[in-house]
Amino acid sequence: xxxxxxxxxxxxxxxxxxxxxxxxxxxxxxxxxxxxxxxxxxxxxxxxxxxxxxxxxxxxxxxxxxxxxxxxxxxxxxxxxxxxxxxxxxxxxxxxxxxxxxxxxxxxxxxxxxxxxxxxxxxxxxxxxxxxxxxxxxxxxxxxxxxxxxxxxxxxxxxxxxxxxxxxxxxxxxxxxxxxxxxxxxxxxxxxxxxxxxxxxxxxxxxxxxxxxxxxxxxxxxxxxxxxxxxxxxxxxxxxxxxxxxxxxxxxxxxxxxxxxxxxxxxxxxxxxxxxxxxxxxxxxxxxxxxxxxxxxxxxxxxxxxxxxxxxxxxxxxxxxxxxxxxxxxxxxxxxxxxxxxxxxxxxxxxxxxxxxxxxxxxxxxxxxxxxxxxxxxxxxxxxxxxxxxxxxxxxxxxx
Amino acid sequence: xxxxxxxxxxxxxxxxxxxxxxxxxxxxxxxxxxxxxxxxxxxxxxxxxxxxxxxxxxxxxxxxxxxxxxxxxxxxxxxxxxxxxxxxxxxxxxxxxxxxxxxxxxxxxxxxxxxxxxxxxxxxxxxxxxxxxxxxxxxxxxxxxxxxxxxxxxxxxxxxxxxxxxxxxxxxxxxxxxxxxxxxxxxxxxxxxxxxxxxxxxxxxxxxxxxxxxxxxxxxxxxxxxxxxxxxxxxxxxxxxxxxxxxxxxxxxxxxxxxxxxxxxxxxxxxxxxxxxxxxxxxxxxxxxxxxxxxxxxxxxxxxxxxxxxxxxxxxxxxxxxxxxxxxxxxxxxxxxxxxxxxxxxxxxxxxxxxxxx
Numbered sequence: 210x211x212x213x214x215x216x217x218x219x220x221x222x223x224x225x226x227x228x229x230x231x232x233x234x235x236x237x238x239x240x241x242x243x244x245x246x247x248x249x250x251x252x253x254x255x256x257x258x259x260x261x262x263x264x265x266x267x268x269x270x271x272x273x274x275x276x277x278x279x280x281x282x283x284x285x286x287x288x289x290x291x292x293x294x295x296x297x298x299x300x301x302x303x304x305x306x307x308x309x310x311x312x313x314x315x316x317x318x319x320x321x322x323x324x325x326x327x328x329x330x331x332x333x334x335x336x337x338x339x340x341x342x343x344x345x346x347x348x349x350x351x352x353x354x355x356x357x358x359x360x361x362x363x364x365x366x367x368x369x370x371x372x373x374x375x376x377x378x379x380x381x382x383x384x385x386x387x388x389x390x391x392x393x394x395x396x397x398x399x400x401x402x403x404x405x406x407x408x409x410x411x412x413x414x415x416x417x418x419x420x421x422x423x424x425x426x427x428x429x430x431x432x433x434x435x436x437x438x439x440x441x442x443x444x445x446x447x448x449x450x451x452x453x454x455x456x457x458x459x460x461x462x463x464x465x466x467x468x469x470x471x472x473x474x475x476x477x478x479x480x481x482x483x484x485x486x487x488x489x490x491x492x493x494x495x496x497x498x499x500x501x502x503x504x505x506x507x508x509x510x511x512x513x514x515x516x517x518x519x520x521x522x523x524x525x526x527x528x529x530x531x532x533x534x535x536x537x538x539x540x541x542x543x544x545x546x547x548x549x550x551x552x553x554x555x556x557x558x559x560x561x562x563x564x565x566x567x568x569x570x571x572x573x574x575x576x577x578x579x580x581x582x583x584x585x586x587x588x589x590x591x592x593x594x595x596x597x598x599x600x601x602x603x604x605x606x607x608x609x
Numbered sequence: 610x611x612x613x614x615x616x617x618x619x620x621x622x623x624x625x626x627x628x629x630x631x632x633x634x635x636x637x638x639x640x641x642x643x644x645x646x647x648x649x650x651x652x653x654x655x656x657x658x659x660x661x662x663x664x665x666x667x668x669x670x671x672x673x674x675x676x677x678x679x680x681x682x683x684x685x686x687x688x689x690x691x692x693x694x695x696x697x698x699x700x701x702x703x704x705x706x707x708x709x710x711x712x713x714x715x716x717x718x719x720x721x722x723x724x725x726x727x728x729x730x731x732x733x734x735x736x737x738x739x740x741x742x743x744x745x746x747x748x749x750x751x752x753x754x755x756x757x758x759x760x761x762x763x764x765x766x767x768x769x770x771x772x773x774x775x776x777x778x779x780x781x782x783x784x785x786x787x788x789x790x791x792x793x794x795x796x797x798x799x800x801x802x803x804x805x806x807x808x809x810x811x812x813x814x815x816x817x818x819x820x821x822x823x824x825x826x827x828x829x830x831x832x833x834x835x836x837x838x839x840x841x842x843x844x845x846x847x848x849x850x851x852x853x854x855x856x857x858x859x860x861x862x863x864x865x866x867x868x869x870x871x872x873x874x875x876x877x878x879x880x881x882x883x884x885x886x887x888x889x890x891x892x893x894x895x896x897x898x899x900x901x902x903x904x905x906x907x908x909x910x911x912x913x914x915x916x917x918x919x920x921x922x923x924x925x926x927x928x929x930x931x932x933x934x935x936x937x938x939x940x941x942x943x944x945x946x947x948x949x950x951x952x953x954x955x956x957x958x959x960x961x962x963x964x965x966x967x
Contacts, residue, residue: 248835248846248849251834251835251836252834252835258834259617259827259830259834260617262852264852264886264888265886266884266886269886300693301697332691333692333693337691398690398738401690401738402690402691402738403691404689404690404691404735405665405689405690405691405734405735406691408619408620409691411616411620412616422888422889422930423852423888423890423891424888424889424890424891424931424936425931425933428660429660431852432660432661432818432821432823432824432827433617433619433823433827434827435827435834435835435850436831436849436850436851437849438849438852438885438886438887439886440884440885440886441884441885441886475884476884544935547938548935548937548938551938555876555941560872560873563872563876563945564872564945564946564948564949565945567938567942567944567945568942568945568946570938570942571926571929571934571938571939571941571942574934574935574938575932575934575939578932578933578934578935579932579933
């Protein structure tokens, strides 16, 4: 890359948050999950990839790895992204569907679950059309390949990661890639609709699916893909990355503060970096007693569980309801709220109560997923927990 | 066009002839006789069975052999769940295709030299995803045009096909493939791709795919790709490629939920399992199998009643996760319940009550 280009890119990146700014798309250089990265590199350097299925908790680095794979396959041009927000008319009778597509010349990224139950139409029409059309440069590439066929295969593909962008651009694969986010949130029918499409058009299109939980993706889809599990980074890896980022930004993370960030982030890389950035802008150099700055919604969830532990009364429920509504109107997904509240409670209640707490939480969360109004089930859980807790407390009092 | 080397192996090695379909002897015998007959004595067919047993392959191979590449396009309509299949499509697209007549007189299939039978075939793949309304609309269509059109319905669950449709078809059941058939096919592919693979790993691969040939082939391809050219394929690569939960993680899980550690410690172990991205439903599946095998000390020590309570809870959690419930919460709940079950070994009465109340 020329000096000017590099500067331009740096300039473009300077306005970004650290999470995006320091995201590397070079698989060989990524610091977390090195063994996994090597596996992926092996896979891609053979010039052909099967359909891939990345699964793992949020903040583990799934998308980063997908970007790395794309970079390795298509070279730097896979990073020239454009965003399209379009209204499509799908189905018969036509229904309007709003979709945001992120694409480069070689791949299209989308999140079919965004459109709710209409995601089936997206799969049946849009994805099928994208998958079935042959990429424009496929013909050219095969021609080139035929020319190469006389001599030995170019050895460049096996060369070190540093100059891959050049040689992988030289023989780009003759398929395009479709990246589907949140496959686990897609409806059953939409997942079904993907089955044959994945097989039929495998020549022209590879599908990369991303999901938080593999359990929610139907078995026929999973069995068509190579599954790639992306775990959350370990504590030591996380500290390393924090140090690395701090180094680049020109400041120092003390050991104790790094440990605090790691603990409060729950091994989630994205959250850790956001918290680090927020904490740095609040107070730097870090003082010994400084708390990690958390996002507002995390604080709100924490305050809900604290309220419930302090007083178990109808009035608390009213306050809690207000806070829950606040969270939901700020578009925090209900399952994340639920998770955060339960995790907070679990940390604070006694051993004897914990099994009951999780049993009820699991029940209400399940109902929430089946039902349509999350607020009802969140509230029901809160009320139920307060009842449980009060009964437990009075039982203890009776003992004395 | 793009060469065959770019294809997933499950497509590349799809059987091209009915006779090549592995293990489904009864079905193959029946279809081969229909093929040899040449008169087109073919009823409507209903293929059912678990995924990866060769249903779609058989249907496609049958059509290909009957019509040859030349007539395939004109005579076969393949509709699967990726196509809109509401009642409107049944009325329009299927009916229109069924109505068109086939050319009269003898047409020979150049590839086999036999006469091409005088009908068309409509393959409805993944038929269990067709709405009940649309299935009802199909009933009459199937009968009215049976002179010129045959249907092949393919589904995983025969119970999702309405009875009037099922009774119009000859039913062919596809069985999960036994180890021997899988092993034979996998080693055939491995030698075709020039892979060296130990028999032990091959066995593990077949075991992990539970009679699903496609899954076995995908696993084979993924494992070899993951290992890199000339790299060693080992169990570790297999576990990763097949999305299994490694035995060591299962051991941790078992120790945590059946052992005597505190709830907090158990909770931590479970949280780590979820954070490491393991699929909880896969974990449940493999743990359930451990209980079935009953060889490990901590499991064999449980009473039958306790074991049933454990399995019951696993099943319940699995069902709730299919509904979309949170994996972490469900796993914690499993942990809590299993601990309780193990620790109230003396209290048989309450256990029996729990089981009966479900």
